[in-house]
Amino acid sequence: MPNAPKQYRPPGWKSPAERERSSPSRTHPGRKLYASQRWKDLRAVQLAQHPLCAECERQGRVTPATVCDHIEPHKWDLYKFWAGPFQSLCTSCHSAKTAKEPGAFGQ
């Protein structure tokens, strides 16, 4: 019976679950903003006014939006957080966008 090759783990390697636990965004005090009623209302208004994903629309696709996204990263600046500007995005466009923003929410 052949030995299964051992998977190489560089020093300091963390599983995705461990990385998730140690991610600062999970404990960031600003996270509570996203749980606030004010944010839920703002998000509901944004999605009611712009029900389609803006990024998909630019690419000629029609996709229902589920995320109210800050067009510019707010970096937990309260003024930017509440004032926007915002755009509606679908989940996949939103995660693609946040993945490109170091330190952004969701990192």
Ligand SMILES: [Zn+2]
């Ligand atoms: Zn999209």
